[in-house]
Structure formats: C-alpha cells, structure tokens
Amino acid sequence: MEDATRVRRLEALHRTTRELMEAETYREVATVSVRAASTVLGLDANAIHLYEDGEGLVPVASTPHVEELVGDLPTFTEGNGIAWRVYASGEPTVVEDVRHDPDVYNPDTPIRSEMFLPLGEHGILVAGSATTSAFDDEDQSLAQVLATNVEAALRQVDRKRELIRKNERLERFASVVSPDLRSPLTTARGYLDLAREDGDAEHFDRVEGALDRIESIVFDLLDLARAGDAIEETEPVALAAVAEDAWRAVEGAGVGSLELDEDLGRVSADASRLQQLLENLFRNALEHGVPAAHSHSRGSPDGRGDGAVTVRVETTPEGFAVADDGVGIPEDDRELVFNSGYSTRDDGTGYGLAIVEEIADAHGWNVAVTDSESGGARFEFTGVETAA
Secondary structure, eight states: OHHHHHHHHHHHHHHHHHHHHHOOSHHHHHHHHHHHHHHTTOOOEEEEEEEETTTEEEEEEEOHHHHHHHSSOOOBOTTOHHHHHHHHHTOOEEESOGGGOTTOSOTTOSOOEEEEEEBTBSEEEEEEESSTTOOOHHHHHHHHHHHHHHHHHHHHHHHHHHHHHHHHHHHHHHHHHHHHHHHHHHHHHHHHHHHHHHOOHHHHHHHHHHHHHHHHHHHHHHHHHHHTSOOOOOEEEEHHHHHHHHHHHHGGGSSEEEEEOTTOOEEEEOHHHHHHHHHHHHHHHHHHOOOHHHHTTTTOTTOOSOSOEEEEEEEETTEEEEEESSSOOOGGGTTGGGSTTOOSSTTOOSOHHHHHHHHHHHHTOEEEEEEOTTSSEEEEEESOOEEO
16 A cells, blocks of 8 residues: 555656646746645645845745744745755755754744755755654655756756747847848948959958958857856956956057056956956957047047056955046946947947846846946946955
8 A cells, every 4th residue: 555655646746747847937846846745745834945146045935834834934044044054965854853953943933843855056845844753764755756856847947048048149149140241241242343343452452341340240249149158167266367367368459558456356257258358348448548538648639539548447345347547438328338239439349348248147247337437437247256
C-alpha cells in the first residue's frame, strides 16, 4: 500500500512538473509549487520565498494554513533566520524543533518543526508544522523531488525572459539597421555609377567613404548586440585601472585629459565590458569637445567646440559617474541619447551611448545623464555593487 501511495504521489509530481515548466513568471511557478506541496505531499503549511536583490528572501506564495499559523510572512534578510542560513548553504535541512535552533527567526513562533529546501540562487521552499519531528524520510525525499523541479522551472522562466529580451533587441536592430545602411549603400552605388561613366578618382573616394561608414555601423551594431548579453559572472574590478586602460584606448579620438577620484575603489563587474562602457563615454566626450564659450581659451578660435576636454571619473554613494566639461546635453535630448542611431554628428553612428546603456543593463545598473558642475555632461551609474 505504501509503495502504491508513493507511486501515485510521484505521478502527481510529474504532472505538476509539466505545469511548472509552462509557467511564465516566478510568481506563477511559486503558486503552482505551494499548491502541489500541499495537495500532493500533504505539506499543508508551506511557502516559497524568492531572493530579491537589496531585500532578501521575500515571500511570494504560501498556503492559507501558513497564514493561519504565523500571520504575515516575514522577509528573511541576510544573516537572519534558519531560512537564510539554509539558503546560503544550499543544503536541504530539517529542523526537528525550531525553538532549540539558535537561528530561529521568532522564538515564540507556533511552528515547531520545519523543512527547508533551497531552490538554487532563486530562493527557498519552507514547510512547517505545529508539532515537533513532523517530517519523515519519505516527506523529505518527495519534497526534494518537488524542489528540484521548482528550481528547474525558475531557470526556465529566466531563459524565457532572456529569449524575449533577445527577440526584442533583434526587432530593434532590424528597425534601425535598414535605414542606417540604406543611405551609405545608396551613396556608394551612385558614385560607383558615376565612376564607371567618367573614371574620376574623386568618385572612388566617395565610394570608399560610404563603405567606411557601413563598416563603422556594422562594427557598432556587433558591439551593441554583445553589450546586452547577460553577464554570467562578475569579479572585483579596480575602477581606476580600467578607466586608465579605457583612456589609452581612445586617446586618438580627440584632445583631452583624464582625472580620477583618489579612491575609486573596486566594483563587481565584467572587466571587459566595463572598459568598453568607459571607452564609449570617453570617446563621446572627446569627439564632442568643449563648448564654444570655452573654445577661445582652448585653442579653437572658430568656435567649433573641438578644443581640449577634461573627463573625470567620480565615486558616488550608489556607484560611479563620468563627467566632462564639454558641450553638455540639452535636457530635452537626454532620453534620446541612449536610442540606437541617435547622433548629433553627421559622421556618428549613434550607437555609442546605446551600447553604454546596454552594458549597464546587463550588469543590473541604472544610468542617467545630467549636467556636470562645469556645464558638460555627467553620466551617473547607480545600483553598482562595490567589491572589497
């Protein structure tokens, strides 16, 4: 009889797995999971807490019986409660009597025994009982099967989100690439026809210029495509060192100097993409130069605003910023500058700052543009994790 019961429960878990893998959101996965834990496994009091950056293990779904026992479920912050300890260790744990555990979140809880099942980096499944030693080996075994399936479903949601994001980027690229490439292609064809007619070398120069333009667009589009790829791993990166490397890479783009705050510290980042982000910001500052108001004292008497520019990398309470004393960005244009293809220069591709935003997004950072103290542009990055 026990074997038949176990088979029925495993079959029910198998059906639940199909439902889990069809879920579109974390909350949907969690809702299906707590229902299955209750109806299939008999864990009447159970809940799922999912990790949210900056908050902790947040309750997402629970059975009514949990709320009857403990009321509103808490968010377990780092270092607090048995749930956080088990989540951090990644090891399934059964506590026979939580009141005897030094990490019990609430010593006066009516819950006596609990089973904790980590869901990878996503969170934890917690089942409780008002009696001690409530969970036997069979409960633990089947609950672990469910937890494994829940973790797989949460990863599936991640993959679906990434696929949607990539498809949206492809659609955006398609809408941008076609007109951007059509213009230089038309130019190249036109001058090639003229060159065939009269053999004038100047026409070939125009064709070469159009092809160079196409090459720049293609390279920038490839950078843009890579910039938004999900970052799997980060490492502690010395911001000053990466900034100096980025500056050396773009020095030929214009006349200027780099200043760094004394203690920029280290940030958690992908070093290569962080350098590309800084290169694009530095190049943007150098190519746009200083405002006409400063140009007479900076060696640009014609007022074109292409004199020396100073770029500074600064620390902020929530990350870092890159500021310059250049022409600045009008307030009405500040949302537009991150759009693919937007440029105020005839020879610009308009992808440099779009790449900056994509790299920031891939790190989970936010970027905003404001005025610097000198009236230039200031790009501030928040949500940046510092590293020791």
